[in-house]
């Protein structure tokens with residue numbers, strides 16, 4: 001069970017705990033479509049059995065060990081074509097929260113994987129319901145590896161894996177929701193430059209020459225930044241190139 005956060009204005013003030021479910025994102029989408037649900041509602045489970053990830057991947061999490069939850073937001077103050085700003089603010093909020101919890105290198109791997117010491121600790125899946133150019137609601141799904149020590153991939157880690165400490169999930173949720181609210185309010189106040197700059201400062205491999213898998217094979221390039229649509233901007237020997245999520249991935253081996 002989780003308590004309502006004490007220190008937030010609206011994020012998590014309505015908190016729905018389900019002992020198990022398929023996917024908190026799916027549940028949050030269903031609840032939002034069915035009727036009015038308060039801005040900042042959190043749907044959280046201890047046992048997510050069919051967690052969904054980006055690019056159609058699964059998100060697997062050991063029951064009771066990690067945070068798996070979704071936040072419903074209603075950012076009526078941004079347009080549908082500005083939705084990458086949500087990706088930026090949520091990634092930054094997780095980064096801020098992790099920095100407050102451990103002393104390590106924390107980075108955002110474009111678009112929104114959060115790495116501790118180059119290993120993935122948190123995955124984010126943002127799903128929208130749009131009506132024309134208006135965002136009706138957004139479901140922000142967050143999977144944060146906290147106490148799990150046997151992880152499904154060598155490229156993954158958890159808070160416990162990094163620090164050796166055990167964490168009380170409820171406390172971590174409270175801190176993370178506070179961090180989300182702080183960054184969300186920055187967006188609402190129009191602090192776009194701050195969010196964009198902070199995102200770029202924290203971007204994994206920015207300004208470094210590395211290999212990327214693209215439709216044209218493995219390409220060497222340097223991350224220059226992201227454009228307004230959230231596309232990755234790569235500086236290559238043939239000039240600047242722009243990629244959507246489905247068009248590029250980070251190559252494991254260097255070229």
Ligand code: BTN
Pocket residue numbers: 022023024025026048050051052053054055057059067068069070113122123124125140141142143144
């Ligand atoms: C990714 O890195 O591929 C994104 C993973 C997102 C996982 C979270 S866990 C809570 C929420 N419910 C889901 O089904 N997915 C997200």
